[in-house]
Amino acid sequence: MIEWAEKYRPKSLKDIVGNQDAIQKIREWGESWKSGNIPKKKALVFEGKPGVGKTSTALALANDFGWGIIELNASDIRNEEHIKEIAMRGSLYETFSDNGDFLSSKEGKRKLIIIDEADNLYEGKGDSGDRGGRKAIIETVKVTMQPVILIVNDPYELFKGEQGQVLRNLVEEIKFRSLNYKQISSSILKMICARENIIVDRNILDRIAQKSGGDVRAAINDLQMLAQGKKTITEKDLENLGSRDIVENIYSATLNIILSMSMKTSREVLNSVDEDPSLIMQWIDENIAHEYLDTEDLSRAFDYISDANLYLGRIRRLQYYGFLSYVYDFLAAVSIAKKHKYGIHGKLNSPDFLKAMAQRKRSKDYRDIISQKLSKITHQSQDSTNFEFFEIFMRIFRNDINFAAWNTVILNLSEEEIEFLTGNENVEKILEKSKDIMKKMGNNA
C-alpha cells in the first residue's frame, strides 16, 4: 500500500502549501545556481517542526530545476568518512541522474545534496555512530560546487559550539512555520479526498487537521487510516480515531481529576486508563498548577501527588505492584484536594519531560557558551566565571537594557543567547540597541 503522504508529496514548488516567503527565497537561490552564479550562501538550512514541508520543498526544488539528488537520511551511516565520500565528493563533481542524463552545471543542471535530520547525528557513540559527521558536513558546505540543503528540527543542535558558529556563517537559514488547520484541511486533505474519491464532510477534515497540530504528514496518515476501505468518512469514524489514541485517554483522565469533586469517579477513571501510572502522574503534575488557582488547594494537591510518587518509588524498588492501588488512590485524591470548583482554562499540556530534559541540557549549554565568552573579560577560567559571575551578569542583563545591549556587542552574543539570558524578554529592543551601538562604533572608527 502506498502511503498517501508519499503519493501526494508535492512535485513542484508551486504546489507547496504555506510558507510562501520561504519558498520564494528558495526559488531565487535555485535560479542563482541555475544561472551559473554560485550564490554566496551555498547551503540552506531548512528549520521547522516535522510535517511542515521541509523535505518536500527540497525535493520539489530539485524536480523543478531538473537537478539530480543525493539524499543522506538518518537511516544512513553518516560518519565523517561516509559524508566525505558521498556528499562532499558529490559536491565537487558533475553528476549523472537516475534517468541516465549527464547533468552539466554549465547548463544549469545541478545536483542537490540533501542531508536530512542534520541535527540528529549520533556522534561519539563508537565506530558505528556518526562520529565526525558534523565536521564533514561543515567541510562539505565550505567546498561545495553544488547546492546543499541541510534539514533540521532543532537548529540549535546543528549550530552549537564553535564549529556550529562557523557553519552558521556559511549558510542561510530558512524557517518553516507550521501550517494552520485551515490550510491543511482545505488545501491538502480536500484535494486528496477528491483524488481518492472519498466523500467527507468539510467539518471532519477540519477536525483531522486540528488534531495534527500543524503536522501535515500526521494529518494525511490519519485521513488514510480513517478512509481505509471506505468511500465515506463520518463523524462516527472520527471517534474511532480518538479512542484509539492513548494520549486522549490520559488527557480525559487528567481532565476528569481536575474537574471532578468526587474521589470515587476519579478512581474509576484511573482504573480504566491503560497507561504507565508514572506517566499519568506526570500529566496531573504538569497541569494542576495552571488549574488549581487557590494556593491551598494546590498545596494539598501536590501533597497527594508526592505521596503517590512515594509509592511509585517503592514499587520500583521492591518490584511489588500491590502498592499500585495506593498510587491510584492518592492520584484520585487530587480531585478532592480542592475546596473550590474550577473550570478548565485551556488545553492541557503534555508532560513532555523528554523535551524538558533536552531544554535543561540546552540551558546548560548556553550557560557554558556565555560563560566562556564572559571569561575573556573576567580573565578567569570558564568554570569560575560560571560560578562567580554568571548569576549576577544574568540579573543585570535582564534588568538593564543598556547593559544588555553593550554586552551583546562586546561579547558578540547571538539572538538565542540573549533569549536565554533575558528569558525571552526585550530581545528585539536589545538587538536594536546593540545595532545602534555597532553603528556608532563604526562611525568613530
Next chain:
Amino acid sequence: MDIKMNVKDLKEVTDLLLTLVTEAKFEFSKKGLSVKCVDLAHVAMIVLELNKEAFLEYDVTEDTELGIDLEKIKDFLKNTSSTDVIEMKKEDSKLLLTVGYLSRTMQTIDPSSITVPKVPSLGLPAKAVVPTEQFAGGIKVAENISDNITLHITPTEFRLYSTGDEDSTRLIIPKDLLKDLKCDSEVKSLYPVDYLLRFIKAINSEYVTVNLGTDYPVKIEFDICNGKGTGVFLLAPRIEE
C-alpha cells in the same frame, strides 16, 4: 536460473562493481548477463555485459533479476581457487553458490530496492585506444600528487597529468604508440584520481578505449573476462570554478 562460470571471471566482475557499490542488481536474460550501477555520489557508473557464450553453462529460461550483496560473493570466492568453476543457482529468494564440494546459500536483496541507472549517450568527440599498463602507470604516479587528474587528447597524442601544490606528474603517449586515435581538435577534463585508480586496478583488459570531451564525462570502454564480455566506465568531471 542455473549457470556455471569460471571463478576468475566472477571475481573480476565483483571486484569491478565493488569499486563503486556494495550491492548490485544482476540482470540475467536469455542473451546473457547485464549489470549497471552508479555510485552513491552519482559521479561514476559501470556497465558490464556478458554474453551467454561467456558462461560454461547457461540455463536461463526467463528474465531474472538478482539483488546481490557483492561482499558476500567476494568472501565466498576467497576460499576458492581462480581455476575453479562456480555454479550459481537461484532457489526462491536465495542464491546457491557451489564450487566443487563447497557451497553456500545467500539471501538475495529485493531487486526493486537497488536503482539501476540508465546509461547516458554522450556523443564524445575524441577517442584514444591506450595500452592499459601505461594508462595505469600514469594514474598510479599521480595518486599522491593531487585529488584530480587531467585527461587530455590532442590530434597527435594522449596526455594524462596532475598538478599538486608542489609536485606534478604527466604521461604523454604519441599517436603511433596508440592502437587508435581520433581527434579533430583537442579536448580535456579534470577527474577524481581515486576513482580512476580503483577502476584501473580492477580491470584485466589489454587496452582501454578512452572517449573524451571538454568538461564532459569520460567514457572508458574495456574488455572483461578475457574478451568474453565488455565493460563501460563513466566518470563525471570536476566542476571548474
